[in-house]
Amino acid sequence: MSAIVAADRSGSGKTTVTLSLLAYLQQKQFNIQSFKIGPDYIDPMFHQFVTQKPCRNLDPILTSEAYIKQCFTDHIQKADYALIEGVMGLFDGVSPLIDHTPTASTAHIAQILNLPLLFVIDCSRLSGSVAAIVNGFTTLNYNLKFAGLILNKVASDRHLELLQEALEPLNIPILGIIRRQDQIHLPERHLGLVPTDELPQLNTLIEQLVKLAENSFNWEKLLPLFQTEKPVKIQPTLTIPCVQHSVKIAIARDQAFSFYYQDNLDILQQLGAELIFWSPLNDSQIPQNIQGFYFGGGFPEMFAKQLSENLSVIKAIRDQISVGIPTYAECGGLMYLCEEIIDFENKSWQMVGVLPTKAFMGKRLKLGYYQATTLQNSPLFPQETTIFGHQFHRSDLTTESPNPVYKMKRYRQNKDNQTITEGWSFANLHASYLHLHWGNNPEIPTRFLQQCSIFQ
Structure with a gap:
């Protein structure tokens, strides 16, 4: 199996959560394959910096649903663990389809690959209302599977208690709790994150992400979630001819x-x-x-x-x-x-x-x-x-x-x-x-x- 890191909206912490998960798995010397939904170039650079292996883009508009299945299947064959970072909010995409899943959205890819979602929520301005948000996201499309929640930017023990009390009736596991902190920051500019080649302090940041992952996640439940199953390789839908001379x-x-x-x-x-x-x-x-x-x-x-x-x-x-x-x-x-x-x-x-x-x-x-x-x-x-x-x-x-x-x-x-x-x-x-x-x-x-x- 594998899982997709999704969120309620952009800025909720998908990339930080994904990188911390990848950094922890890499530190344990596991063989990891990462993927990024959408046409993004910069987030995959961070994935590759952590895993020392190219990240693969999954985009059904630029390619096709068949290509996404083939790409995912091919690249998890030699991996122990696999993880996909979503794009924007879970249902944000190009245009809504009949099942409320916009094409090229994280939800769309989750359905194509039949994978569970690890749902990240920015809790910095929430308490009881978190339950309404989670309930809405988890019931809008019953074809989606939610493995659990990551509560991001939790301010205090009392804040956590309020969130847990509100979420308890929904019976969705909380697999991660990230406290509010200012030490970990990914710098940005006009097209998004600053690329990895321009960040000399990136190794220090990765060390911080490993510590964050060690202290914030329920690894007993997450490791089986990310562990790959080796499906039968899909017969390539496209034939790539070979040029006669180099x-x-x-x-x-x-x-x-x-x-x-x-x-x-x-x-x-x-x-x-x-x-x-x-x-x-x-x-x-x-x-x-x-x-x-x-x-x-x-x-x-x-x-x-x-x-x-x-x-x-x-x-x-x-x-x-x-x-x-x-x-x-x-x-x-x-x-x-x-x-x-x-x-x-x-x-x-x-x-x-x-x-x-x-x-x-x-x-x-x-x-x-x-x-x-x-x-x-x-x-x-x-x-x-x-x-x-x-x-x-x-x-x-x-x-x-x-x-x-x-x-x-x-x-x-x-x-x-x-x-x-x-x-x-x-x-x-x-x-x-x-x-x-x-x-x-x-x-x-x-x-x-x-x-x-x-x-x-």
């Missing part, structure tokens, strides 16, 4: 570019790619004899000065793209390929300059799932391909693409939802704000590697 792909990965789904990297390798990780921040030259670039998302705006000062790398990238090397860039990668990045202090920094536009930081977060149809051929898609992706950024462009890659509309919104165009494509370059998960579409990286294989 293709060398340079993948930008450092503090500025860190948003990659592990499944995307795995699929590239399964297709026959040789992945060469390098740093546009710190390396003095690009990797040699490569046949393609992959620039993921991240925080180039936070490192714009350092990126702009690495002139030899900027020139080398520009030269390679100008002669046609296949290049795929998402979000932060797109920003890096612009002429400039204008940061939050309105300072301008020179970037690669292959896209005739500038990226500037705005005040409004652009967030959501999109259904996109390609308007032209690109290194990733033939024209008129329909895909699903996710946007998550605070920047805009001074000039929109004259020949956009996509026409897009928000996923499962009303019929009057506005269609927008977005993305850049010319020669062998594809750059867009849209993040893609290739798990359900191996033909995307297949086409990219085919383009790369003929580049000399």
